[in-house]
Amino acid sequence: MKNKSKYLAYPYVIWMAIFIVIPLVLVLYYSFTSGNIHDPGSLKFSVESYGKFFDSLYLNIIIKSFWLAFLSTVLCLLFGYPVAFIISRAKMKHRGLLLLFFLVPIWMNFLLRTYAWMAILSPNGFLNRVLEMIGLPTLAIMPGQKAVVLGMVYNFLPFMVLPIYTVLAKIDKNVLEAAMDLGANGLITFVRVILPQTIPGIVSGVTMVFMPAVSTFVISRLLGGGKELLIGNLIEQQFTVHRDWHFGSALSIILMVMILISMAVMSKVDAGNEQGGAALW
């Protein structure tokens, strides 16, 4: 019995080795070497690519990437939490429908959705046409950071709503009644009972929005009009335009480490809540 289950794990181990470990090792290898990619003999150890990164140009890009991703995450949280809350409060039979409403866009192609926003937001797009028609001044949202953030929020909002909804739906109605019974009005119940119990959902929502937002290159390219270069675009360009795989790899590793650090911080928040969270209040 025990042996059998061991064999069952092999496909996954092999899958992980081929698609996760080997590529990671390769990226790591390229990031710490320099020379001609197509001539393996010429590659030698070097931290040159990492050194390159400490250029104000690149540093600014990474700061901007994190800033926009942070902004989008906060906006997703601000919109997503109430949405998840309302859905979790809805009648059982309506919940599925409401949730579907928020999830259907995910089933559409990501590029398509983003192109749709281009059609809406571009200077001669749908939005400005409508504004013109009703005699209002047109807006210059796209290309620009506002459009990029909007694109991120739109695309990643479901990843915030879903995990928060899941924890909210699990909260026992009796527990909320108990809070009321003990003298807590709606606001106090929310702050002291609901919010602390949904922190795990918030943490996974934030992680699931922040990670793709900080590394996206499609949204920034399409809605930023090429002006709003993010770290994702930078990495992409190293592989497609500049053919500098070493620098591209180094940038990928840097991004990965930074994401890992942010995740570690987030999980600290989560763990802190598990243990002595009540003392906070």
Next chain:
Amino acid sequence: MLRRNIIELRNLTKSYNDTVVVDAINLLIRENEFITLLGPSGCGKTTTLRMIGGFEDPNDGDIFFEGTRINNVPPYKRNINTVFQKYALFTHMNVYENIAFGLRIKKVPNDEMKKRVQRMLKLVDLEGFEKRHVDSLSGGQQQRVAIARALVNEPKVLLLDEPLGALDLKLRKEMQIELMDMQKNVGITFIYVTHDQEEALTMSDTVVVMNNGVIQQVGSPVDIYNEPENRFVADFIGESNILEGIMHEDFLVSFSGRKFRCVDKGFSKDEPVDVVIRPEDIDVTSPEDADLQGVVSSVVFKGVHYEMLVESGDFEYMIQSTDMQPVGAGIGLKFGPEDIHVMKRGSDNEK
């Protein structure tokens, strides 16, 4: 001692999708009373309690608290606390914080809060558990936290919905005594829900027997047991033999093909009635000097006594006796006039 009314239910009615689950009940609850709602599962006990607590809006009728109508007062403004049927503890807090929750909201100063929580922990025998996570407690310990969390607020009325349901027999007995002590010591009104008739009879000052959302009888445990007002109460409280009979005149009833002297009166002539005889009130004798004769059809050992089924005529009597008779034995059944309880046949005689 004359005690003031603290809660009054008037015509209180609740229905879900046209099904009436609490049907126009009227009830007076006095200060410091230990009152128990007793009835089979689904009879509307929890629903009644939830209306008093403010978690359910009645469809009709009124709830008065110290003379003021409180139908529209939200739960957090009622001077009532609840021990919920499913504990409903705050799983993100430890034991101390759970119990302190209500006091924190009332902004009770820290050192007083500490004192009161400690006193509660002592009362429910959970000293040293302050820092424990409530998920790590046993069912019985959780239940005691729930009791402490409600009681620490010193409400005027405490609602308890089957608070001992999750405990084993021994712990349940202990907690019953502790709860009764607490109620006497702290001096608050307990409205207690249970479907365990023994628990109700042991603990309460007053028992309210409910069935299908209707109050069947309100009375002291002794009254309820000895003077059941109808067949349902007789059947639900304790074991009983319920026979159909005819009340010929005052103090004379006939059943099982015989006439018996009894202590009941006030029925019309030859009125059909229900007759209740408790199994422990029937004595086993030799067939010759008995009122009724029968044959033992089964014997079960119950610890304190034997429970025997005895066929007599077309009725099977249940008898509880320490005097064991073998299956097949012909015996006599004997009972006195005061053991015969005659009841009107009500409309709710579905059983």
